[in-house]
Amino acid sequence: MPARERYPHLPKTVEYAHIGWDFFILAAVIINLSLLLLDSLFLIGPINDTIASLTPGFHAFYDTVIHSRFITIDLFFVGIFIADVLLGWTVAIAERRYHRWFFYPFVNWYDVLGCIPLSGFRLLRVLRVVSLLNRLHRLRLIDVTSWDSYRFFAKYYDILLEELSDRIALRLLGNVQEQIVASDSLTERVIDRVILPRKAQLIHEIAQRLETTVGQAYQQNRIAIMAAIDDLVNRTLRESPEIQKLHRLPMGHTASNAMQASLSGVAQRLVDELAQGIHSTEFRQLVERTAETGFNSWLTVDETSAHVTEQVLYDILEMLKEQVRHQGWKDRYE
Template sequence: MLKINRENLTKSHQTVWIIIDFLMLGLLILNLALIIFDSIYAFSAVEGFFETQTPAFHALYDPIHANFLFYDLIFVGIFLTEFFLRWGYAVKARIYDRWYFYPFIHWYDLVGCIPTAGLRFLRILRVISIIYRLHQYNIIDVTSTKLYRFVNFYYEAFMEELSDRIVLKVLSGVQYEIKRGSPLFDRIQHDIIFPRRDMLTEWISQRVAQAAQEGYVPNRGAMRSYLEDRVDTALKENLELSRLKFLPVVGPTIQETLEEAVGDIVANVIHQILEDLASASNHAFIEDIVNVFVPDPEEVQGKSAENEALINLIVEILDAVKTQVRVKHWREDLP
């Protein structure tokens, strides 16, 4: 049920306009209800039903139906009065950059006041605008109502279905263009990736150095101990090395010394690699890796098999994306 936040209503500096909003909301709902009822009453079968079943009501309402335009113009007069009051306030408060912007922005208020059957129902837009404005002021909370949750659920479901179909159509088109040898694939390679190899190298180099500095340097003591323990365990499980302990006198010493040396060498090698990655000296190493994955355009010429493999890879990636897009998340919220 829609609840009014009285605390925000009293704190608001727009109290007078909010009260007017509530009055206009009530009049609009009453007016729309009368329009709907009069449209139904216009059917001869309905009018005949009221005439036979409720003659008192028929005698009361029939003059209203005959002069419905007059009664509707009373509502229109009230709506137009409120419209011009708000327009004057907007001009005085300089809400818009130009004084004549207000009727263009609130065009539905004016069009809905035209007393013709086709345009009267545009007054529902005015109801929606007032409710939205009260919701923006935190006077009412539309999201707490069952009607909003019901409409919002099916709106989100509709938008997800629509967007999924559009995305699938676009991805299928991209796959078709890539398979048929579209120049887009070559343009991505030659015009986008190749000219930016230096930028990619610099960015990857910085990211690798940052990751090594933040991940390894503060924990290198624990990392070294872990590596030495793992190497020591691996060496003890090695059959050939375990035979050294059977050598007379020096066997156990040689085995222990070898285990310590190998563990120290492995730890030092890993330490040096990570130290290099954490410094600016990793740039050349990263550049070599980038050059392998992004070769010069001249080197790519003639390697149709590699291009075909890359095309198949992109197509498979797009297939995976399409599979994920087909997942209907809105169905998870169904009871």
């Protein structure tokens, strides 16, 4: 059976039918609880005598019509409540309201327990009001979020839930820190179980990022790089003794300038070719081989590196604990 959303969109007529049935069950619960209370009081001698003296007609009617048949009447209400559970279960299956067909009695546990013929369990059926209010809210017939009582309980429910989850998280993080301190081979296990199985992927990612970074850096700074190359060639030629001797010859300056322009052009084209070669397969393989060599060296574990790794993990968890300790509900409600 394919699962639908938790609250499937139903026609309004069906929703109103649900609401009408909920009101009927709530009325039956109120009547049943009232009869249970009244019959319990009727069994108390002084109260029974008081009712008989004040309203003898009602006392006689209740004693002969209701009290003498109370078990039968109570079983009638029990039958209504059992029928409500079975009908609700059938409707939930037909509407595919839950992920599995057998979820209904667990989700609506208060209705199931309310079928037990004990007043304490019958009282649980009053919780049906919660589902009724939820349905009315979904139909936008009421807006419970605007109620002061809802905001009050929602606020403290949120605070309670956050405090509980924070305590659990702190306990778990503390246990992890204790395991890190107590473990003698954490770094080795991290390398063997986490890093080495993904070694090829990590090396490929390093090479790809290096290729992308270098390529982008070159494109963004190409003009400055070419100017630096031209300046370097000019300075080298000016400081060269051979070029200085060439300047003393006729047409020496012209030849020197031509040589300078030629060398600058060659150097700039060489750098361009190198930059374009970054995206070649050969360059990527070279980077991956270099990265693999450095990767293997990085994975070599000694006592110092193991201690540093464990301390880093410990401090990260401590930072997370500090974040968890921050009571966020104070920022929301104060």
